[in-house]
Amino acid sequence: MTTRPIIPPQQIDAPLTRYSIFLVLTVADDGGSVAAVRSALAGTEDLVKDVSFRAAGAQLSCTVGIGSRVWTRLTGLVQPAELHPFREIAGATHTAVATPGDLLFHIRADRHDVCFELERLLVETLGTATTTVDEVSGFRYFDRRDLLGFVDGTANPIGPDLPDSTVVGDEDPTFAGGSYVLVQKYTHRLAAWQALTTEQQEAIMGRRKADNVELDDVESGQKAHKTLTTITDDDGEHDILRDNMPFGSPGSGEFGTYFIGYSRHLWVIEKMLERMFVGDPPGLHDRLLDFSVAQTGTCYFVPPAAMLAGLDDVGPAPTSSDEAPGPGPALAVPPQDAARGTLGIGSLKIPHPTSTTAGRTPR
Amino acid sequence: MNHLLRDLAPLTSDNWSLVDSEAVDRLSVALGARKLVDFAGPLGWEHSATNLGRVGPAVPAPVDGIVARPRVVLPLAEVRAAFSLERDELESGTRGAADVDLAPLDDAALRLARLENSAVFRGWDAFGMTGVAQASPHAPVPAGADPRRYPVRVAEAVATLKRSGVAGPYGLALDDDAWVAVTGGNDAGGSPLLTHLERILGGPVEWTPGVGSPVVLSLRGGDFLFESGADLAVGYCAHTATTVDLYLQETFSFRVATPEAAIALA
Numbered sequence: 001m002t003t004r005p006i007i008p009p010q011q012i013d014a015p016l017t018r019y020s021i022f023l024v025l026t027v028a029d030d031g032g033s034v035a036a037v038r039s040a041l042a043g044t045e046d047l048v049k050d051v052s053f054r055a056a057g058a059q060l061s062c063t064v065g066i067g068s069r070v071w072t073r074l075t076g077l078v079q080p081a082e083l084h085p086f087r088e089i090a091g092a093t094h095t096a097v098a099t100p101g102d103l104l105f106h107i108r109a110d111r112h113d114v115c116f117e118l119e120r121l122l123v124e125t126l127g128t129a130t131t132t133v134d135e136v137s138g139f140r141y142f143d144r145r146d147l148l149g150f151v152d153g154t155a156n157p158i159g160p161d162l163p164d165s166t167v168v169g170d171e172d173p174t175f176a177g178g179s180y181v182l183v184q185k186y187t188h189r190l191a192a193w194q195a196l197t198t199e200q201q202e203a204i205m206g207r208r209k210a211d212n213v214e215l216d217d218v219e220s221g222q223k224a225h226k227t228l229t230t231i232t233d234d235d236g237e238h239d240i241l242r243d244n245m246p247f248g249s250p251g252s253g254e255f256g257t258y259f260i261g262y263s264r265h266l267w268v269i270e271k272m273l274e275r276m277f278v279g280d281p282p283g284l285h286d287r288l289l290d291f292s293v294a295q296t297g298t299c300y301f302v303p304p305a306a307m308l309a310g311l312d313d314v315g316p317a318p319t320s321s322d323e324a325p326g327p328g329p330a331l332a333v334p335p336q337d338a339a340r341g342t343l344g345i346g347s348l349k350i351p352h353p354t355s356t357t358a359g360r361t362p363r
Numbered sequence: 364m365n366h367l368l369r370d371l372a373p374l375t376s377d378n379w380s381l382v383d384s385e386a387v388d389r390l391s392v393a394l395g396a397r398k399l400v401d402f403a404g405p406l407g408w409e410h411s412a413t414n415l416g417r418v419g420p421a422v423p424a425p426v427d428g429i430v431a432r433p434r435v436v437l438p439l440a441e442v443r444a445a446f447s448l449e450r451d452e453l454e455s456g457t458r459g460a461a462d463v464d465l466a467p468l469d470d471a472a473l474r475l476a477r478l479e480n481s482a483v484f485r486g487w488d489a490f491g492m493t494g495v496a497q498a499s500p501h502a503p504v505p506a507g508a509d510p511r512r513y514p515v516r517v518a519e520a521v522a523t524l525k526r527s528g529v530a531g532p533y534g535l536a537l538d539d540d541a542w543v544a545v546t547g548g549n550d551a552g553g554s555p556l557l558t559h560l561e562r563i564l565g566g567p568v569e570w571t572p573g574v575g576s577p578v579v580l581s582l583r584g585g586d587f588l589f590e591s592g593a594d595l596a597v598g599y600c601a602h603t604a605t606t607v608d609l610y611l612q613e614t615f616s617f618r619v620a621t622p623e624a625a626i627a628l629a
Contacts (some may be wrong), residue, residue: 029391031384078405087584188573339405341365342594343387348394349582 007052007061009045010261010305012179013162013241014061016153018140019112020245022183022258024298025130027070028347033129034073037103040125040145041066041074042312045305047125051118062122064308065104065181067299073344075303075311080168080175082266085350086182086297089270091277092261094289096184099135100350101298104183106260107244108243112137134296136185138245138259147246147255148193148291150205151212155230157239165239166262177304180266186292187256193291206288225288228275231268238268257292266299366408367598373607377578379597385465386472386597386611393476395571396483399534400495400617401584404591412436413590413616439592439614440490442478442532444471447606465532467608475595475611483589483617484536484574490616495587496578501527503629506577510544514559520579520626521563527623529581532566536574580625587624590616 007014014114027037044064052060066074077078105122109115115137123132146152157165168178185200193201198209206215206224217227231238240263261269276286339346364370369379404410418432446467452567456463481487486494504520506513521533537545544570548556560568566582580587600608 014555033386034387072405289532339594341367342370342405342596343383343390345387345394345397346405346591348391348397349399349402363371 003326004337004355007059008305009048009061010063010302010308011061012063012166012302014063014108015059016140016144016243017059017061017108018110019108019115020138020243021105021107021115022134022136022138022245023107023119023122023132024101024134024183024296025101025105025126026100026133027074027104028128034344036129037070037126037197038074038311040122040129041103042309043125043310044122047121050063051114051121052109055111055114057111058109058111058117060107060109060114062108062118063104063106063181063302065106065302065312066103067104067298067300069347069350070102071301072339072346075307076339076344078339080178080180080301081172082180083299083301084266084300087270088297089273089277091279091285092230092283093285094294096273096277096278096294097297099296099298101296103130104181104298104300105245105334106181112139134185136245136247136256138247138258139248142247145246146192146244146257147188147190147248147352148157148201148205148246148257150201150207150209151255152244152246153242154207154212155226155239159233161239162241164264166241166264168264175303175307177300178307179262179264179302180269181260181302182266182269182299183261183296184294185256185296186259187254189291189293190255222284222287223280225276225286228280228286229272231271231275238263238265240272256295262302267342317357364503367388367596367612369597369599372609373450373602374453374599375457378456381453381456381463382465382468382597382609383447385468386595389469390476390562390595390611393473393570393571393572394458394479395476395536395574396480397589398567398569399571399580399582400483400587400589402589402591405594406590406592408593410439410592410614412438413618415618436490437616437618439590439616440482440487440492441592441612441614442475443610443612444475444478445600445608445610447608450605450607451601455606460578466551468611471571473612475613478613479613480536480571480573481528481575482615483587484571484578492617494617495580495625496574496576496627497510498576498619499506499625499627499628500622503576503627506628510541510548510556513545513556514563516628517560517579518563518627523626524579524581524624529586529621529624530565530583533564533579534566534582535560535568536571536578537568537578538574538577539570539572541569541577542570544575577628578625580629581621583624586618586619586621588618590618 003189048062068085071079086098088098107115107118144151166179168175202209206226240261243260245258279285415435417435419435421432424431452464484494486492486497501523504516504521506516545556595613598610598612
């Protein structure tokens with residue numbers, strides 16, 4: 001059997017890899033930049049092929065997310081049902097900050113050089129149309145542990161549950177096949193964490209450290225991280241797909257975890273954050289946050305591959321001859337689409353970081 | 364073809380791209396209000412009114428034993444800024460001229476942005492819209508003549524908002540003159556006035572032509588609601604042998620949910 005080296009574009013459940021890069025960009029406001037970004041996004045698939053063909057077996061994949069602020073200008077479409085800028089969640093003690101970010105590139109591969117090469121080409125193609133606001137290189141740490149020493153990502157859905165939990169379906173037909181993605185960069189107060197006993201750490205996480213086995217949920221009082229991030233309602237348990245990565249630089253005292261969650265419903269991830277930061281009951285926040293500080297927070301919609309590749313075919317202000325079904329546009333645009341034919345300006349409000357500056361390590 | 368009738372205009376697709384991108388460039392700079400308030404939509408050309416969720420007083424019904432009350436809605440304003448371009452100029456564009464004269468479009472864009480900013484901050488009686496500054500229950504902070512005193516006045520305004528329980532970040536909307544004074548000046552302590560103000564606000568200082576007096580408002584969201592029907596677009600009206608008449612058009616409504624989340628400087 002020959003190895004097919006290329007993972008389909010925008011496949012959110014691409015294999016868990018040894019390395020990944022999380023690149024967050026903002027798009028300049030002028031029309032020229034928006035057009036340049038549109039064309040670069042449509043060409044992402046080709047760039048991935050260019051790189052992965054040279055590195056067979058490296059499992060290179062790239063997922064692109066587009067933020068609410070630029071969605072309509074870039075795609076000429078109405079916003080997906082749940083898409084909106086990251087909403088800050090302020091608990092009594094800790095805050096999930098909202099920071100700028102219009103585009104997310106989630107680059108995964110088994111080789112760091114391959115991730116690097118794709119990022120280099122992407123940034124080169126986008127040129128001055130975008131500004132990098134955050135860039136994190138993550139790596140797998142032993143048996144998929146975070147830098148706190150615990151195994152991370154165990155609760156991911158598998159089998160038929162995976163698409164059910166992560167891919168938009170008939171509830172939003174225009175955007176069926178896409179996903180919502182939310183990212184946050186956390187930095188750890190590692191020394192304080194290591195001062196705890198293993199039993200204290202296990203109580204906070206809700207898992208045994210050595211063998212990753214879940215502890216029983218407590219019935220009342222302070223709940224474990226594992227319990228707070230389990231969302232259950234009348235429809236059962238709502239899962240999300242995580243592909244978190246540790247990152248760090250011991251020389252400069254930086255130790256972190258980059259959280260990335262893909263979901264069919266953005267509200268599920270937001271609910272998890274609310275339970276962590278506000279607490280359940282309110283006031284009893286996730287104790288993990290006493291040792292992990294959210295430095296960034298952004299969310300995006302991951303359009304299906306055909307929609308992304310078709311971006312180049314649809315301008316923001318098409319003349320009406322484009323309305324006749326013809327070759328080219330891969331987008332299924334409903335005729336009632338309200339943004340069509342406009343200049344696509346929409347909202348110009350950008351989320352502003354409040355308490356912390358993105359990318360800075362806490363004291 | 365939709366209501367904008369763009370296909371009937373004597374413009375090539377390159378002409379249209381030029382006109383559209385020029386309009387986007389001009390509008391994105393001048394639409395200060397959109398950088399400060401919540402935006403919903405666009406909901407489409409057919410969308411005509413904003414639901415306020417309220418009913419009016421009972422009205423007489425033709426049958427006894429019926430209670431009839433009218434729903435209260437806020438109509439969308441349909442606003443249009445017309446402009447004419449020289450067909451000679453547009454034709455030069457098709458030959459590759461880099462300096463096509465689009466000044467009438469630039470004027471129209473600024474007029475429309477001024478109108479939108481004014482409606483958001485100063486209200487518009489004819490449409491029943493109440494503006495951000497109009498709605499504020501706080502007594503305006505006296506700004507004085509000296510822009511170097513702005514940091515103190517803005518800090519006072521922010522303090523008033525905080526006392527009312529309105530969280531930040533905050534933004535500041537400035538009209539032409541005040542914006543020039545702030546971006547060009549310093550605070551007499553060596554730091555640019557703009558930097559100083561942004562630090563106090565935790566948010567941006569926006570050029571908002573049409574706002575009138577400066578306004579400090581919370582950007583936390585949910586307080587000021589701009590609803591777009593048909594978002595800004597360029598449409599076609601008529602042409603002669605030498606000119607083509609186009610227009611910029613949008614429909615919108617604006618309402619204030621939390622009057623105390625803003626304060627004016629007088």
